[in-house]
Amino acid sequence: ETGVTQSPTHLIKTRGQQVTLRCSSQSGHNTVSWYQQALGQGPQFIFQYYREEENGRGNFPPRFSGLQFPNYSSELNVNALELDDSALYLCASSSRELGGAFFGQGTRLTVV
Amino acid sequence: AQTVTQSQPEMSVQEAETVTLSCTYDTSESNYYLFWYKQPPSRQMILVIRQEAYKQQNATENRFSVNFQKAAKSFSLKISDSQLGDTAMYFCAFMKHQYNFNKFYFGSGTKLNVKP
Numbered sequence: 001e002t003g004v005t006q007s008p009t010h011l012i013k014t015r016g017q018q019v020t021l022r023c024s025s026q027s028g029h030n031t032v033s034w035y036q037q038a039l040g041q042g043p044q045f046i047f048q049y050y051r052e053e054e055n056g057r058g059n060f061p062p063r064f065s066g067l068q069f070p071n072y073s074s075e076l077n078v079n080a081l082e083l084d085d086s087a088l089y090l091c092a093s094s095s096r097e098l099g100g101a102f103f104g105q106g107t108r109l110t111v112v
Numbered sequence: 113a114q115t116v117t118q119s120q121p122e123m124s125v126q127e128a129e130t131v132t133l134s135c136t137y138d139t140s141e142s143n144y145y146l147f148w149y150k151q152p153p154s155r156q157m158i159l160v161i162r163q164e165a166y167k168q169q170n171a172t173e174n175r176f177s178v179n180f181q182k183a184a185k186s187f188s189l190k191i192s193d194s195q196l197g198d199t200a201m202y203f204c205a206f207m208k209h210q211y212n213f214n215k216f217y218f219g220s221g222t223k224l225n226v227k228p
Contacts, residue, residue, distance in 0.1 A: 031214060042116075042203050042218030043157070050212050058215075088155060094214045099145055099164070100207070101214055103157035 003027060004093045006104035013081050013111050021076045021107045023091030029102075030095060032074040034066060037088040037106070049074055078109075086111045114139045114206050118219035125194045126227050132179075133189045133222050135204030141165075143209040146180065146187045147216070152200040160202070163187065165209075191224075199226045 003026035013019050025032050031050045035043035045058035049068035063079040072093075078085055088108050092101035115138045125131035137146070148160040163171045163180050170178050175195075179188045191198055204219040 031212065033214060033216075035216070040220075042205075042220050043216070044218075045215050048213065048215065056213050056215055090157060092157075092214070092216070099209070100147060100159065100162055101216070102159070103149075105154065105156040108155070 004091060004102050004104040006089075006091050006107050008107060009105065010108045011110070013109065015081055015083060015111055017081050018077065018079045019081060019109060021078075021089050021091075021109070023074045023076070023093075023104055025072045025074065025091075025093035026102050028095060029093040030072050031093070031101075032068055032072065033092040033094070033101065034074070034076045035090040035092065036060070036085075037090055039087070043090055046076070081111045083111050085109065114141070114208065114217045116204050116206050116217050116219040118204055118222050120222045121220075122223040122225070124225045124227060125191075127194055127196060129194055130190060130192045131194055131224065133191075133202050133204075133224065135187045135189070135219055137185050137187065137204070137206050137217075139185070139206065139208075141208050145207045145209060146178075147205040147207065148176070148178070148187075148189045149203045149205060149218075150198075150200045151203060151221075157203070161189065194226045196226050196228060199224060 033048040034046040037043040047057040068074045088106045091104040094101035146163045206217045
């Protein structure tokens with residue numbers, strides 16, 4: 001167990017809908033990153049939040065957005081869902097000293 | 113840009129034997145980290161081993177060890193005395209050493225099957 005928890009574990013949405021995924025970071029970690037892992041592929045970086053500010057973003061469109069709260073938990077929001085958004089979404093929690101990250105168990109999103 | 117390549121999509125090994133998973137990467141950075149993560153069917157990405165690029169000594173964690181060749185940009189994982197619980201996807205990952213920014217670049221993964 002890493003102390004990083006994500007909810008929900010599974011989700012089915014219809015194309016065009018909006019979805020919010022949640023992540024509670026490990027105690028003491030002030031940085032949260034989100035990754036998208038398509039079936040059979042490695043995770044791809046979406047963005048990272050440090051102390052409630054987005055401080056880095058991967059090659060994802062603006063309909064992927066996020067928030068980080070004062071307790072360092074985080075949300076990933078995806079608007080106007082597309083079929084290709086079907087994937088495992090992983091949250092990673094880290095701190096400056098860690099030199100790495102701990103991952104949650106992921107949310108499996110299916111868009112139909 | 114950083115890239116990570118895992119050229120073995122799938123590997124099999126008998127229980128108690130040794131297996132080596134390959135990984136190469138490309139970067140112009142001099143200060144970075146390399147990782148091996150394990151992802152079992154439960155989906156959780158579990159850290160297996162970490163290597164800091166400035167350290168010449170290869171990292172070891174119990175049955176897991178790496179062969180880090182910085183000049184060749186190679187980072188292989190050796191699993192000794194393989195156990196059934198080692199069956200999983202294994203991902204090699206690169207992370208640039210950067211203040212307050214931890215972006216991973218992952219390879220495409222190697223599926224390891226440990227057979228009884």
